[in-house]
Amino acid sequence: MVREGERVAIFNSIHRVMKAEKLLKGQGMVILLIPAPRDLHADCGLAIRYASADAVAVESSLREADLEPEEIHEKTAVGYSRLP
Numbered sequence: 001m002v003r004e005g006e007r008v009a010i011f012n013s014i015h016r017v018m019k020a021e022k023l024l025k026g027q028g029m030v031i032l033l034i035p036a037p038r039d040l041h042a043d044c045g046l047a048i049r050y051a052s053a054d055a056v057a058v059e060s061s062l063r064e065a066d067l068e069p070e071e072i073h074e075k076t077a078v079g080y081s082r083l084p
Contacts, residue, residue: 008075017047024050040071
């Protein structure tokens with residue numbers, strides 16, 4: 001379950017999402033590998049959930065490792081908002 005204010009990173013392959021999970025957990029970041037929410041399209045069926053407060057750290061780590069997600073969404077009161 002994704003709570004309001006949390007972010008969901010969608011990847012284009014199971015390999016990339018698993019590699020991203022290993023990287024982020026190895027750095028001590030609080031993330032969770034989850035089934036991709038039905039409202040969001042994910043080729044691999046999995047996503048990484050994290051708090052918006054951790055967004056800068058999570059997203060910069062992924063960028064530095066060349067593991068940027070295909071899409072990032074933030075849960076709002078009315079659904080998901082895709083972030084640029």
